[in-house]
Amino acid sequence: MRRTRLSLRISPSRLRLPSFCRAAVARRRPFCYNVGMGIRNVLFDFDMTLGYRSPMWTETVKELLLENNVCVPEELIRPVTHGDVYPWKGGVTHDDFFGGKSWWDAVSGKIADGLVSTGACGRESAEKAVRGLRERFCDTSYWHLFPDTLPVLEKLRSAGYRLRLLSNHVPEARSIFAALGLTPFFEKMTISSEEKWEKPSPEIYAAATEGWNKSESVMVGDGYEADVLGALRFGMKAILVRKPNEHGYCLYSENLEGIPSLAGGIQ
DSSP: OOOOOEEEEEOGGGSOOOGGGHHHHHTTOOEEEEESSSOOEEEEOOBTTTEEESSOHHHHHHHHHHHTTOOOOHHHHHHHHTSSOSHHHHTOOHHHHHTTOOHHHHHHHHHHHHHHHTTSSOHHHHHHHHHTHHHHHTOGGGEEEOTTHHHHHHHHHHTTOEEEEEEOOOTTHHHHHHHTTOGGGOSEEEEGGGSSOOTTOHHHHHHHTTTSOGGGEEEEESOIIIIIIHHHHHTOEEEEESSOOTTOOSSEESSGGGHHHHHHOOO
8 A cells, every 4th residue: 555645734823732743833833744654543533523412412301301291492401411511521530520429420410400500490300301311312223323434444444554432421332332333343442431531631542542652643533622632732643523624723524534545545
C-alpha cells in the first residue's frame, strides 16, 4: 500500500494546542504535523460518531412522564437533561460525582431533582418516571449505527489498522455495542462508566491507548472538546467528524468515509 505524505497546518489562533507543539507557537510559526505517515492505530468515539440513540435523554424522560399521565413540554425538561446530571458534563472525578451511589442511582436522582427544582413536575411524578429510565434508555431497539459505520470499520481492519473504542457511556454500553455488531471490530473498548474518568481527561485516554504509540494513533470523534482537544492535549492526532466544523479544524470529514484517506492514505 502506497502512502502519501500529507502535511496539514493549524494556526495557533484557531486551536488550543497541546504541549508537543508549544515550541512552534513560541516561535510564532503554525503547528504542522504529518497525517498518513505511520498511522497504525485508530481510536473511535461512539455517540454520534459510529452510532446514535433516537430519541435521546430529553425525549425519553418526556415519554416516561407521559406514561405516568404527566405531560411536560420538552422545553422544561431540556434544561435538566442538558445540564450537569451526567458525569461527563461536570468535569469532576467519578468519586466526586457519584458520592458512593451507583451510576444509574446518581444520574436518575439528579434528573429527578432537576425536574422538581425547575418546576417541570412534582417529586412523586419525577421519581416514578426515572425508575424506568435505565431499562428504557438501554433498550437496544432505540440504538442505531450510521450507514457508513460497518463498511468503514471493515475497510480499516482489512487494511491492517488496529481499532479501539473510547466512549463516555452508560454501564450497559458493552451490551449495546454487541447488539449493534460492533464488538468484533475492536481489540479493546474503554467505557467511562467502568473507569474513574470521562473524556477529555488524559487519564481515560491513557487507559484507552495503553500499549499504543501516540505518534502512530489518531482519535476519531464528533466532539471538539472531548474528542479533538482531549486527544491533542494527550499527545495524539485527532479527526473531527459528522458535526458542522464550526471551529475550522483542519482534519475534518463530514462522514466516516473520509477517515481511511485521512488516517493513512487508503484508496
